[in-house]
Amino acid sequence: MNFFNFANIRRGKDSSDRVGQFMLVSYIILFLLFLVLPLGALISKSLENKDGDFIGLANYNLYLQEPALFQSLYNSLFVAISSTIIVVVLAFLFSYALTRTCMPFKGFFKLIALIPLLSPSILAAIALVYWFGNQGVLKEMLLGKSIYGPIGIIMASVYWTFPHALIILTTSLSLSDSRLYEAAEVLKTSKLRAFFTITIPGARYGIISTAFVIFTQVFTDFGVPKVIGGNYNVLATDIYKEVVGMQNFQMGAVISMVLLVPAMIAFFIDRYSRKKQISLLTSRSVVFKPKKHFKVDMIMLAFCSLLALIIILMIGMAQYGAIVKFWPYNLNFTLKNYNFEVAGLGWDSFYNSVRLAFYTAIFGTIIIFVGSYLIEKLRINDGMRNLVQFFALMPMAVPGLVLGLAYIFFFNAKDNPLNFIYATMIILVVNTIVHFYTVSHLTAVTALKQMDKEFESVSLSLKIPIYKMFWRVTLPVCLPPIFDISIYLFVNAMTTVSGVIFLYSYDTTLASVSAIHLDEQGEVAKAAAMAMLIVYVSVAVRLTHTIITKKVLRKTQAWRYNIIDTKLD
Amino acid sequence: MTESSDDSYLKVKNLSKSFGSFEAIKNISINIKEGEFVCFLGPSGCGKTTLLRCIAGLEIQSAGLVFQKNKDISNLPPSNRDFGIVFQSYALFPNLSVFSNIAYGLINNKWKREDIKKRVGELLSLVNLTEHSSKYPSQLSGGEQQRVALARALATSPGLLLLDEPLSALDAKVRVFLRKQIRDLQRKLGVTTIMVTHDQEEAQTMADRIFVMKDGEIIQSGTPNEIYTKANSPFIASFIGSMNFIPAVVSNSDKVQCNNVELSCNTVNFKQNDSVQIAIRPEDIQIKKENPDDNILPATIKEIEFLGSFQRVYFESKNLTGDLIMVDIPSSNARKTKLNINQEIDLYFSKEDVRVYPV
Numbered sequence A: 001m002n003f004f005n006f007a008n009i010r011r012g013k014d015s016s017d018r019v020g021q022f023m024l025v026s027y028i029i030l031f032l033l034f035l036v037l038p039l040g041a042l043i044s045k046s047l048e049n050k051d052g053d054f055i056g057l058a059n060y061n062l063y064l065q066e067p068a069l070f071q072s073l074y075n076s077l078f079v080a081i082s083s084t085i086i087v088v089v090l091a092f093l094f095s096y097a098l099t100r101t102c103m104p105f106k107g108f109f110k111l112i113a114l115i116p117l118l119s120p121s122i123l124a125a126i127a128l129v130y131w132f133g134n135q136g137v138l139k140e141m142l143l144g145k146s147i148y149g150p151i152g153i154i155m156a157s158v159y160w161t162f163p164h165a166l167i168i169l170t171t172s173l174s175l176s177d178s179r180l181y182e183a184a185e186v187l188k189t190s191k192l193r194a195f196f197t198i199t200i201p202g203a204r205y206g207i208i209s210t211a212f213v214i215f216t217q218v219f220t221d222f223g224v225p226k227v228i229g230g231n232y233n234v235l236a237t238d239i240y241k242e243v244v245g246m247q248n249f250q251m252g253a254v255i256s257m258v259l260l261v262p263a264m265i266a267f268f269i270d271r272y273s274r275k276k277q278i279s280l281l282t283s284r285s286v287v288f289k290p291k292k293h294f295k296v297d298m299i300m301l302a303f304c305s306l307l308a309l310i311i312i313l314m315i316g317m318a319q320y321g322a323i324v325k326f327w328p329y330n331l332n333f334t335l336k337n338y339n340f341e342v343a344g345l346g347w348d349s350f351y352n353s354v355r356l357a358f359y360t361a362i363f364g365t366i367i368i369f370v371g372s373y374l375i376e377k378l379r380i381n382d383g384m385r386n387l388v389q390f391f392a393l394m395p396m397a398v399p400g401l402v403l404g405l406a407y408i409f410f411f412n413a414k415d416n417p418l419n420f421i422y423a424t425m426i427i428l429v430v431n432t433i434v435h436f437y438t439v440s441h442l443t444a445v446t447a448l449k450q451m452d453k454e455f456e457s458v459s460l461s462l463k464i465p466i467y468k469m470f471w472r473v474t475l476p477v478c479l480p481p482i483f484d485i486s487i488y489l490f491v492n493a494m495t496t497v498s499g500v501i502f503l504y505s506y507d508t509t510l511a512s513v514s515a516i517h518l519d520e521q522g523e524v525a526k527a528a529a530m531a532m533l534i535v536y537v538s539v540a541v542r543l544t545h546t547i548i549t550k551k552v553l554r555k556t557q558a559w560r561y562n563i564i565d566t567k568l569d
Numbered sequence B: 001m002t003e004s005s006d007d008s009y010l011k012v013k014n015l016s017k018s019f020g021s022f023e024a025i026k027n028i029s030i031n032i033k034e035g036e037f038v039c040f041l042g043p044s045g046c047g048k049t050t051l052l053r054c055i056a057g058l059e060i061q062s063a064g065l066v067f068q069k070n071k072d073i074s075n076l077p078p079s080n081r082d083f084g085i086v087f088q089s090y091a092l093f094p095n096l097s098v099f100s101n102i103a104y105g106l107i108n109n110k111w112k113r114e115d116i117k118k119r120v121g122e123l124l125s126l127v128n129l130t131e132h133s134s135k136y137p138s139q140l141s142g143g144e145q146q147r148v149a150l151a152r153a154l155a156t157s158p159g160l161l162l163l164d165e166p167l168s169a170l171d172a173k174v175r176v177f178l179r180k181q182i183r184d185l186q187r188k189l190g191v192t193t194i195m196v197t198h199d200q201e202e203a204q205t206m207a208d209r210i211f212v213m214k215d216g217e218i219i220q221s222g223t224p225n226e227i228y229t230k231a232n233s234p235f236i237a238s239f240i241g242s243m244n245f246i247p248a249v250v251s252n253s254d255k256v257q258c259n260n261v262e263l264s265c266n267t268v269n270f271k272q273n274d275s276v277q278i279a280i281r282p283e284d285i286q287i288k289k290e291n292p293d294d295n296i297l298p299a300t301i302k303e304i305e306f307l308g309s310f311q312r313v314y315f316e317s318k319n320l321t322g323d324l325i326m327v328d329i330p331s332s333n334a335r336k337t338k339l340n341i342n343q344e345i346d347l348y349f350s351k352e353d354v355r356v357y358p359v
């Protein structure tokens, strides 16, 4: 990458250039402070002893000689790979049904399939405890095996990662050229052969991409193994134990590095395959329109109904558990589980979560959208723009737990002038924005790429500073994706566990973290209630979003709907 | 390089632009007079857009200077230069009405509301869009969008108008109509205009002066007529209009030998036995003798294309190898003469219409 590019002509700067340059420098500094330097602190911590002296790779050596810790790596890989295989198969069939068949009720199924996005991952674990736990309704179905362990982790992981896989695969399957199928039909190719020679290869990159995304999510997830893992240790729970339980920060840092490396590799393979995917469809392709096929449609209907039923049963059980008096002995309804006072917690953690989600959504959306605009539309400082682009993609490769730990090492250091943000709401907001930066950034970039690349040139020729044009044209035109980004950030801030588990303080406890602690204390019903509170808010926000999109956007986006603007500017 | 006269409005001196190691513009110098309409004409990728963007300041040149009204603007950012620009894609703001699009540049210049209304009204009638003022760009046809973009660029009365393939996204009929409209508008306002195009017909019909570009260099400049009749290279001769090329060898002063026919033409710049190619435009070849000293070439009709007002007839000559010879015959003549495939006919062309280029 060419970071510094000097032209031998020195160009005078106008106000747009100066503002742009100032902003780019600010972004670089922010990324250094809140991403690069903390990760540096994490790496250097893994190379130190308890007194802070440099000891090279000694900690890593220690790690390799500890069979219990090594076992966790194996366990992590096992549950991650198993979950990935199951999710990819289920999500592929589901998205195939949605995109390639004439199955009825597609809208309904799509809606149900996205439900897991609205809850923290631990909700699935809690629901499984109710279904299959020691006092579970369906305990016998496990044939004497315990749900606390790999079975539970895999089942819960499949549940909460399913919609993520579905989104990628649906996109990938809908990008297909119907001409290929017509050609196959003309050549008298059987449906099955067409499936294996056209559909699967066409979706290949989508499948690869999905596999790596899901692998990383399960591999680095903390909530689920914490709640339902029992004695089955994985890397994420090991880090937590080393850091919170034994105060062994050095070993926590080492395990974080072990967690980071596969996540990074998965990230790069995913990026690579996504690039390939885009080039598959040309502008001459004809979008595929499925044809009716009674048998296939009905088989798919049965399959999707089964998955939808499971999803409803999971979230339904969590809700049921939250409102019965004393599972399984007294099944009368009550709201007492929503009184967290008795557990010494109160509703504060819930309010904190809502605050965190609001701040993250508002500041995150602004920062991310402006950042992607600088990268995408400025014509100056190629080097700095490339650097910011690189930083913007980095967070995707960094697991939340690792980022959280890195923040402790960096911001808790006594001599760090930013030490004051430690244990405040600020650090939670910053961490959450950084943690979810990449996906939002890519959404913004996609939206900006669709805008005419000459808008900025036109503005300059008309002597309008670029920031005015940004305000008057770019922002209004990009309002729908901007809303999408803010919703994404809001819901993720409500549900995240791994990013913030190390960073909350007595004053800034969060709902998702409290649910874990309630579960730890045996208050499963209250944990379920707390997790459900998160679901309520997420649903409410989603609904509001839909209404806003329908009503408010109709006004500002009149040009999209061909309504003639009668008032002159 | 000759020193430019001071009446030139825009002067480009030794301008170069590289993208990495690729040189898109190589040491270009041009002068444009006030009120002139010039075209940059050349095949795709020859650097026309890049040159235009360097003049606008949207692209930073690697070397060279740009003067506007004798003021060095080489290092000024685009917002400090005086120009209006229309892009191939028009780049109309989709969320603003036609009125607001045109008023866009006025608002920043602290114009009064009333004045803006009046000015936009003027521009709308100038481009015949008065009744579309409250529509959004997506509700307009391509040609209408194009005119909105033009009005927007002209709103602030810039001294220089830059047009990057403004008509290439339109269908043929609209294109011909807008050619004239843009040209008339430009004359009326007297604004110095540079248009980029790869359509030679467009350049021929619109420009006062054409700069023909190839591989980042200007290889010829002149009025449309000069370029057409005195093309200084076979490349231009074939790029602008159609041209027959015939390989030949200089046999004598003012004589060349093509296989076994001898043709007379002007060979001032060549020595005996030089290998050359001679070029004749299809419309310069006749099927009737008009002048006693015309060259004569016996040939056979191989193909006839009806192109409306004239017919293009392809001939094969026993005496020549290579491509068929194209001859344009006005349809009225052709009807009278009754041409048939495989008919043998003598072709005539005058010495003056034969151009000679080195191989």
Ligand SMILES: Nc1ncnc2c1ncn2[C@@H]1O[C@H](COP(=O)(O)OP(=O)(O)OP(=O)(O)O)[C@@H](O)[C@H]1O
Residues within 6 Å of the ligand: B019, B022, B024, B042, B043, B044, B045, B046, B047, B048, B049, B050, B051, B198
């Ligand atoms: N930003 C850039 N980076 C690298 N190369 C570029 C860039 N812009 C243009 N070029 C190259 O410079 C050359 C000239 O480009 P330019 O856009 O000026 O061509 P053009 O004459 O306008 O062609 P067309 O008629 O196709 O628009 C091309 O070979 C192009 O690939």
Ligand SMILES: [Mg+2]
Residues within 6 Å of the ligand: B048, B049, B050
């Ligand atoms: Mg161009």
